[in-house]
Amino acid sequence: MPKVIPAPDELSKPFWDGVNKKRLLLQNCAACDAYQYPPRETCATCGSVESLGWKEVRGRGHISSYIVIEDGRLDRRMPDQPYNLAVVTLDEDPGINFYSNLPGTPVHQVPVGAAVEVFFEEVGPGQLIHEWRVTR
Amino acid sequence: MTAQSQYRWRRDKEGLGVWEHRGKVAVAGYGHSPVDRRWDETSMDQTLGAYSILACQKAMADAGVTPDQIDGVICCPTTIAGASGGAASNWAPRPFFDPPYDSEWGLTRVNAQWLIKQMNLRNVKYAPASAPTIGEMVGMASQAVGDGLCTTCLVIYPTGNLTGRYRRGGENAEDYAKGERQWTVPWGNHGGNDFINIFPHNEYCLKYGGAHDDLAPFVINQHRNGLMTPWGFNATHDVPQLTLEDYVTSRYILNPLRLWDCDRPVNASAAYLFTTADRAREMQQPPVYVLNHSQHNFKQRSTQPMLDEIETWTDFAARQMYEGSGLSAGDVDIFNPYDGYSTMTQFYLEAFQWHGVKRGDAFAFYADDIRVEGPHPFSSGGGNLGNGRTRTSMYTDSIEQLRGTAGRRQVKVRAETALCAFTTPSSGGWLMLGKYPS
Ligand SMILES: [Zn+2]
Numbered sequence: 001m002p003k004v005i006p007a008p009d010e011l012s013k014p015f016w017d018g019v020n021k022k023r024l025l026l027q028n029c030a031a032c033d034a035y036q037y038p039p040r041e042t043c044a045t046c047g048s049v050e051s052l053g054w055k056e057v058r059g060r061g062h063i064s065s066y067i068v069i070e071d072g073r074l075d076r077r078m079p080d081q082p083y084n085l086a087v088v089t090l091d092e093d094p095g096i097n098f099y100s101n102l103p104g105t106p107v108h109q110v111p112v113g114a115a116v117e118v119f120f121e122e123v124g125p126g127q128l129i130h131e132w133r134v135t136r
Numbered sequence: 137m138t139a140q141s142q143y144r145w146r147r148d149k150e151g152l153g154v155w156e157h158r159g160k161v162a163v164a165g166y167g168h169s170p171v172d173r174r175w176d177e178t179s180m181d182q183t184l185g186a187y188s189i190l191a192c193q194k195a196m197a198d199a200g201v202t203p204d205q206i207d208g209v210i211c212c213p214t215t216i217a218g219a220s221g222g223a224a225s226n227w228a229p230r231p232f233f234d235p236p237y238d239s240e241w242g243l244t245r246v247n248a249q250w251l252i253k254q255m256n257l258r259n260v261k262y263a264p265a266s267a268p269t270i271g272e273m274v275g276m277a278s279q280a281v282g283d284g285l286c287t288t289c290l291v292i293y294p295t296g297n298l299t300g301r302y303r304r305g306g307e308n309a310e311d312y313a314k315g316e317r318q319w320t321v322p323w324g325n326h327g328g329n330d331f332i333n334i335f336p337h338n339e340y341c342l343k344y345g346g347a348h349d350d351l352a353p354f355v356i357n358q359h360r361n362g363l364m365t366p367w368g369f370n371a372t373h374d375v376p377q378l379t380l381e382d383y384v385t386s387r388y389i390l391n392p393l394r395l396w397d398c399d400r401p402v403n404a405s406a407a408y409l410f411t412t413a414d415r416a417r418e419m420q421q422p423p424v425y426v427l428n429h430s431q432h433n434f435k436q437r438s439t440q441p442m443l444d445e446i447e448t449w450t451d452f453a454a455r456q457m458y459e460g461s462g463l464s465a466g467d468v469d470i471f472n473p474y475d476g477y478s479t480m481t482q483f484y485l486e487a488f489q490w491h492g493v494k495r496g497d498a499f500a501f502y503a504d505d506i507r508v509e510g511p512h513p514f515s516s517g518g519g520n521l522g523n524g525r526t527r528t529s530m531y532t533d534s535i536e537q538l539r540g541t542a543g544r545r546q547v548k549v550r551a552e553t554a555l556c557a558f559t560t561p562s563s564g565g566w567l568m569l570g571k572y573p574s
Contacts, residue, residue: 003322003323004310004313004321004322005311005312005322006312006318006321006322007313007318009315009318012318037319037438038316038319038438044435044437064335064442065335065339065342066338067334067335067338067390067392067393068391069324069390069391070388070389070390070391071387071390073303073326074321075304075308076311077324080324082388082391085323085325087442095438096437096438097438097439098438098439099320099323099324099439100323101323108391112342123322124311
């Protein structure tokens with residue numbers, strides 16, 4: 001079964017529009033230069049609302065830790081079990097992190113600390129998600 | 137009866153000083169229903185509502201108060217599983233029953249209004265329509281009694297569980313991830329404190345050295361304390377004592393999180409009676425004084441909270457609680473932090489530095505003597521892991537230890553102060569109790 005499909009809303013639409021064009025756009029605050037992910041109505045760093053815009057990042061990161069989902073609760077992912085779930089920190093701002101199933105990395109064989117790069121995976125008609133793979 | 141929705145009762149900042157009602161509010165009674173794995177769907181005297189009424193009756197009997205004396209009722213009206221609870225937490229679309237079981241109220245949820253009606257509590261003047269979980273309700277009640285909004289207040293925490301696997305169904309059966317779930321569910325994280333804490337726990341093992349299964353002595357001891365808790369699930373269902381072998385061979389849920397790192401959802405209810413210290417002294421039991429209550433609610437930086445955030449948050453909670461209670465780590469005799477997943481408890485232990493345990497020391501502490509008979513009777517109530525997911529043993533054990541009625545769990549060390557909580561690292565609350573008002 002495929003992954004669960006994200007449902008963009010008003011706030012997240014620019015992000016998912018970017019992903020669907022294979023670009024990783026994060027909220028960025030013009031007032032304090034902080035990146036923000038997931039997107040919020042206000043800048044969590046300085047509180048600004050009007051200064052929040054979108055800025056493309058390179059999509060390089062590192063694996064900080066991982067688990068293996070062996071007995072999850074999502075109907076759509078049951079056949080995938082066991083599968084990796086890693087946390088990837090963004091090189092441009094390690095305070096930003098993303099989940100990843102690390103496609104291509106065998107289950108249980110996640111190299112913690114390794115470098116990863118973003119790529120985009122189709123999970124529903126016309127809907128991509130950002131995924132990450134270990135760079136060689 | 138007033139809703140008081142704007143009532144500001146929380147103590148969620150540093151710098152508030154010692155709590156203004158320190159020692160002037162007390163817990164005078166408690167009561168537990170039986171703790172069942174699930175409601176059997178036929179026994180109307182074993183519903184969540186019936187169990188909540190029973191818990192209230194026991195709490196009132198314990199304190200020696202009559203229903204007419206009750207002027208405050210605070211009851212958490214939500215299901216503990218939330219929207220992802222699925223069939224295990226909602227009765228509908230199955231047909232309802234005759235009143236008072238003609239809606240979800242009394243079956244899967246209980247609120248103050250339902251209880252007031254069923255129990256014919258005629259003198260209630262404080263019964264907020266919305267109430268937080270037990271971790272914060274005890275603070276809400278303490279502040280309300282201290283501020284004079286009510287004098288004799290029941291606090292009820294129902295935890296329901298129906299047939300069906302916990303958190304299967306509901307949102308977890310959907311094809312699309314909406315709202316906050318769009319940032320986690322596409323990759324398999326369907327939410328919950330198991331996911332929230334397992335990653336920082338992994339970071340913890342890497343940072344300080346240690347392996348996941350170093351949690352085993354703690355989990356095993358929780359089960360041991362649970363078997364000495366007469367009302368708990370394990371003690372009332374002849375659950376055998378968990379062994380090291382059982383633990384290290386148990387299956388993984390979110391590897392390395394094992395089955396026995398997770399608590400067991402149950403159908404149960406508990407009630408506590410909060411009153412003024414002056415009234416408590418006239419009641420049946422030795423008063424257990426409230427020395428401080430505190431709450432916290434932190435926002436994570438990004439998608440997944442990291443170890444450094446969790447350490448910052450729990451340090452804040454510790455500073456705030458010690459400030460408001462006027463106590464320090466060395467003053468705390470009984471320590472019952474939350475253990476709904478075993479992976480979060482070390483964060484609290486080290487933040488509050490109970491028995492001198494500092495960051496990175498928890499696994500060594502667990503490997504030492506933490507039995508109730510020993511010098512470091514950690515989590516003497518057995519928590520959720522030893523009693524089922526009632527989220528209340530931390531409070532009940534603390535009360536019993538200070539009264540000196542903990543039976544086989546009674547600690548051998550001094551028992552004059554107790555710190556207890558239902559909380560997660562990011563949100564919840566702490567309660568400091570004392571055998572003496574100052
Ligand atoms: Zn900003």
